Amino acid sequence: MSNFVRVASILDLKPGENKVVEVNGEQVGLFNVDGEFYAISNTCAHRGGPLGEGYLEGDIVTCPWHGWRFNVKTGNNAIMPGVRVPSYQVKVEGSDVFVSID
Numbered sequence: 001m002s003n004f005v006r007v008a009s010i011l012d013l014k015p016g017e018n019k020v021v022e023v024n025g026e027q028v029g030l031f032n033v034d035g036e037f038y039a040i041s042n043t044c045a046h047r048g049g050p051l052g053e054g055y056l057e058g059d060i061v062t063c064p065w066h067g068w069r070f071n072v073k074t075g076n077n078a079i080m081p082g083v084r085v086p087s088y089q090v091k092v093e094g095s096d097v098f099v100s101i102d
């Protein structure tokens with residue numbers, strides 16, 4: 001069963017913004033793409049850079065360390081098939097954003 005944890009208010013992130021949140025001790029990147037919220041692992045599949053601190057353009061985040069790019073809706077690397085980071089379930093209830101990493 002999914003164990004959702006409140007991580008933010010919808011007011012915390014405008015469309016096009018992102019940040020790092022914590023879910024059960026795990027760091028997760030949270031992204032607002034055109035008003036929809038998405039969550040992927042904060043740990044880049046290259047060398048562990050913080051994806052939640054990356055540059056978001058559309059649904060693609062660019063890792064701040066060496067520029068690998070990931071789709072925040074799927075966790076898939078935007079260039080290299082088969083390279084991905086975990087993506088997580090997100091739900092919004094009222095003004096609260098919840099993420100499950102189960």
Ligand code: FES
Pocket residue numbers: 044045046047048049063064065066067068
């Ligand atoms: S750690 Fe993300 S691109 Fe290198």
